[in-house]
Amino acid sequence: MSVLVVGASAAGLTTVEALRRKGFREPITVLGAEWHPPYDRPPLSKQFLSGDWDEARTRLRPEAMLSALEADFVLGDPAVALDGRTVRTASGRRLSADTVVIATGLTPRRLPGPELEGVHVLRTLDDAAALRKDLVEPARVVVVGEGVLGAEVAATARKLNLAVTVAGPQSTLLEAQLGPLIGALLGELHRSQGVDLRLGTAVAGLTDVDGHVNGVLLADGDVLPADVVVVALGAVPATDWLEGSGVALDNGVVCDAYCRAADGVYAAGDVARWQCGDSLLRLENRTNATEQALCVAANILGAEQQYRPIPYFWTDQFSTKVQVHGRPSADADVTIAEGNVTDRFVAHYRRNGRIVGVLGWNAPKPTRLHREHLVHA
Template sequence: MRIENDSRVRVTAPDHVLVVGASASGLTTVEALRRKGYTGAITVLGDEPHPPYDRPPLSKQVLAGDWEPDRASLRTQDVLTALEVRFELGDRAVALDSATRTVRTESGRELRADAVVLATGVRPRTLPGAEDLTGVHVLRTLDDSLALRKDLLACSRLVVVGEGVLGSEIAATARKLGLDVTLTGPLAAPMALQVGPLVSGLLAELHTAQGVRLRLSVGVAGLTGEGGRVAGVRLGTGEVLPADVVVVAIGAVPATDWLADSGLDLDNGVVCDSRCRAAEGIYAVGDVARWQHEHLGRLLRLENRTNATEQAMAVAANILGEEQPYLPVPYFWTDQYDAKLQVHGFLPPDAQVDIIEGDLTARRFVARYRSEGRVTGVLGWNMPKQTRLRRQEVVDSLLHTPAPTH
């Protein structure tokens, strides 16, 4: 252990920090440590061969072909080199000994550090039998996006299974590429779980106007195939939706399988305290972290790009002894066709919704969501500045007043 002399950091700091996951949250942790004056050794272990890249463009700009894959990279090679970090890429972590903070990799190496940051994200859920058919895709990685684009350019009919954020974005991108697109899932409208019935109904109108077939409020029973390639999606009603390509976007689960014997508390993610600490010297960050939000009074796990950055900065500070709770107001956005939606806070499906700026018919508005007498969130549709200004109402309600008791 070392004493850092920088005026901003006067604590006993670890000699070596190991970040497991060459993700946005992993890279941000590294950069935040360096900005705070940390001069110790840092190793980043990643299971993919690529240096850290951004995921939101994968379902939009990269999939559409508007960006070359390299443009999704988070930093240039020169910037990564200047961080003086050892990147170990293309080697998956398979086990963690939390007592000694030692990570074993698929290639058989053992990496030990004084502080370990778990940034392994999530892995997509799949459908039974999908692995036996070509033409069935998930979208999580850069390689997933490139493989899906290649298939889309050679086909005409796409079925997207899953009406959440990712499925809706993929459907929109595929329509822009000129494909015949069907979006299916158990909920009544696109993103119904994320934005509630009012706005999801508007999204349904938007997708329909753009030519997407919505086959919603129905479950998927399985896939059909011909000659080893997918041929359709069988719904719970028995109906088969014909497809040349199928994308499965039915959510994801935290990538914690490799931690099964680590001794850490695993329950819908790596369970952490309010400092994002899972055990002594071990932290979790990004999609895989489930931490105690002190103001909300409950465990929270967020799968969005903004949280990956903000939580990583909090973890870096706590590694260096600042001991500050992580207290975010969640934020996410989505771009579909000409609609840009931005969400601050939480949008319960049963919330009372009021339009407080703009109007619905113009498709430029800000909606405020209330639940149990409190403002829980705001949503903006093509009104980014006004939405950002209204965020303070969410901050005041969620972080400055006690959580309701039951």
């Protein structure tokens, strides 16, 4: 039984490693859209963007460990179509296997309009390298988007002593994910470090001079001067290549509770939207990519294991680490369960009286203990 993994990502690599650990010795091919061997994405907005890490340090495994997997890595050749269990690539290759694992991740959203110099998105290593080149004094940086990625990029750019403004329609940072209380605390943190927050107004477009961005136009008519703009408005599942394949697509690759999208086809990571209890769930975080890939590998080998995780993500901004377990939401009731908001604390998110999320602010050990209040998703 051969396996083809589409996506040389954390989810894709974990699938391969788990199969080999479990004794699978049949052929495995890994198809990657980028030329880079598998690398870690969370450091791109922090350690790599700041210049503290080089490209080699972002790699998930050294070359010797990849070679030991005895998998065929086909890199720099994006998948463009799936027919049954045969994948066609941009170069015209046709790769077939008994089992296909879709781990193609996300594609970042961009602002409408012409491409301008100085405007960046951040998803790939090449994106981060291009942005890093532009983050030099005295650049004025405007981050469009107040979510996790936008906040992390703003913190990194401010550490580089650049003038940084964050713009977006939400009233606080990460409001949609974590609610107004935590968002306000993150806002205070950023302001204390010199970040200018222009929140509560949508971005209408960009201004330029001779094809180079020079400002961000807000819906209220104000223009934020900018030499560099980072668009951090989220991302969409990378599923265009699956159109017409027969695989169900709806905000990701639709899977059953076993992460199975079709006979002999599985999905893992950011691109997968699987049946979790009474609803479909899709998670965009590094932890899920690994845990879901482990489940997929087990099921390829016949385990018939439902995927029921306790979601987890973290974000590092300046000297603050925020860790989130479960499924918090902006409309949940938030209480401080331990500590205080002026230092370090653990917060509980409740819906209908039930704890659905646990958040730790500079409190790793207490947060792990409070995680026990949660049940699986």
